[in-house]
Amino acid sequence: MSWTDERVETLKKMWSEGQSASQIAKELGGVTRNAVIGKVHRLGLSNRTAASEAAAPAAAAPAAKPAPEPKPEPKPAAAAPARPAPKPAAPAAAARPAPEPAPKPEAEPVTDEAADEVVAAPMRRQIIPAGQPLPPQPSANEISPEALARVGEIEKHAKKLTLMELTERTCKWPIGDPATDDFWFCGLPTQSGKPYCEAHVGVAFQPMSSRRDRRR
DNA sequence: CCCTGATTCGC
DNA sequence: GCGAATCAGG
Numbered sequence: 071m072s073w074t075d076e077r078v079e080t081l082k083k084m085w086s087e088g089q090s091a092s093q094i095a096k097e098l099g100g101v102t103r104n105a106v107i108g109k110v111h112r113l114g115l116s117n118r119t120a121a122s123e124a125a126a127p128a129a130a131a132p133a134a135k136p137a138p139e140p141k142p143e144p145k146p147a148a149a150a151p152a153r154p155a156p157k158p159a160a161p162a163a164a165a166r167p168a169p170e171p172a173p174k175p176e177a178e179p180v181t182d183e184a185a186d187e188v189v190a191a192p193m194r195r196q197i198i199p200a201g202q203p204l205p206p207q208p209s210a211n212e213i214s215p216e217a218l219a220r221v222g223e224i225e226k227h228a229k230k231l232t233l234m235e236l237t238e239r240t241c242k243w244p245i246g247d248p249a250t251d252d253f254w255f256c257g258l259p260t261q262s263g264k265p266y267c268e269a270h271v272g273v274a275f276q277p278m279s280s281r282r283d284r285r286r
Numbered sequence: 287c288c289c290t291g292a293t294t295c296g297c
Numbered sequence: 298g299c300g301a302a303t304c305a306g307g
Contacts, residue, residue, distance in 0.1 A: 072299090073298085102301075104300055104301060104302080105299075105300050105301085106300095108298090108300050108301090108302090109299080112298070147301085266300085
């Protein structure tokens with residue numbers, strides 16, 4: 071596989087959308103995340119709004135180099151992308167990982183004002199309607215209130231992954247209405263071997279006894 | 287252990 | 298230019 075214009079375009083798009091290198095690699099196919107990262111750097115579009123600031127936040131600093139070499143390499147590097155903001159074309163198009171949106175609502179959700187605190191994260195996920203009544207969940211009326219309560223709680227922290235973002239270790243519990251944009255997968259860490267996170271395993275797999283005992 | 291991105295360097 | 302290997306952080 072080579073970097074055709076088309077593939078590069080996809081790369082640029084996804085990278086600017088905040089997709090991880092591995093996700094982009096999967097999407098493109100035929101390349102590893104290393105290849106993607108390598109290309110990203112070669113394209114000079116490395117820093118995309120301080121993604122993880124883990125390493126090399128000041129990599130762009132030209133003077134940061136001790137430069138023991140006799141020849142001081144120019145090193146373009148920076149180029150200051152200064153994107154004019156990625157046009158919020160589609161409202162709920164891509165699922166943004168949203169660092170820490172909700173403070174922690176107590177009981178009733180729904181109240182979700184756009185607490186626009188302009189800090190370091192420019193790309194804030196559009197929080198749309200919110201608090202929709204959950205679509206019919208499997209056997210919801212036969213599940214222990216405790217389990218349901220836990221699900222309700224953890225779903226507030228759901229990572230809201232799209233179908234493509236699911237991996238073997240992300241909870242595949244669907245949330246919302248598949249017919250609309252208001253749909254995502256839980257995405258929290260799976261219970262190990264299970265397809266769901268702990269809370270969702272609780273509602274997905276019920277002990278027989280539990281079901282019988284609560285027979286009406 | 288899973289994941290991230292960054293960097294190096296032989297090809 | 299490319300990307301595996303490696304590094305480093307979460």
